[in-house]
Amino acid sequence: MSSAHTDARNGPRLFNRIAVLRAERQLSRSDLASALDISYQTVGYLERDEFNPSLELAFRISEFFGVPIEAIFSRSAFTPMSTQLYEKSRREGTIHE
């Protein structure tokens, strides 16, 4: 087993960006839940990384947000999106310090 946290009920911990993606699109948990055909409590569990979705649900989430699956789920903790964007912009030279 990797160094990732494990949950007795749900196996190795999988990190995700669902909360950020949902907030960006100004959706409530209920909106996302009805779009994905799951309960709103399950959205809460997903956002807190307390539940690992099946591959099928992960693909549904990816299709709903229109971003690749690896941009939403990761086996290691994500760095904040703003930091990643800033780093990328710095590398590309679009931001000058």
Added chain:
Amino acid sequence: MNNDARLLWFIPVDTRSRRRGLVVAFYASVALGCLFSLLIHSHSRPSALVGYYAGMVASLLSWCACYRSLVQLLRDYGLVGGHTLHASRDERQEQVRHAAYVRAYWILMTLVCATSAVFLSDAASAIPRLTSGFIGRPLIPVAAIVLGVSLPSAVIAWTEPDLKEAA
């Protein structure tokens, strides 16, 4: 069922501690029902018998009220209800349900093994004692069936976090 309707069943179950109280009350009423059923057969005084029958009926009513509240609560969580597989439950809820069934199976198996061990320690009189225990005391085998049927719901009610906490 709305909150007012649920209060008709006497037991508010909006927090985990209250749900645990409900589980304890349910099994306590089952145990009391069995106790009264045994007492009815060991006493013949009419005045005592009336009391024991009243006690048995009261515990049966409490038993039904507790079980009804328990099932309603779990319906709110989307964890019971629906006669078809996966009916209106998502994959996390299915997972919680399966885990509860597995836990309930282990609890039940532990109880069955413990009871068998007690009977095996005195095997010669075990079968006659077991059968004579059931004759005229239908509540005891019924309670054993109720235990098996209700355990998964009780496990979920005992372990699941509050709805607000989970959201």
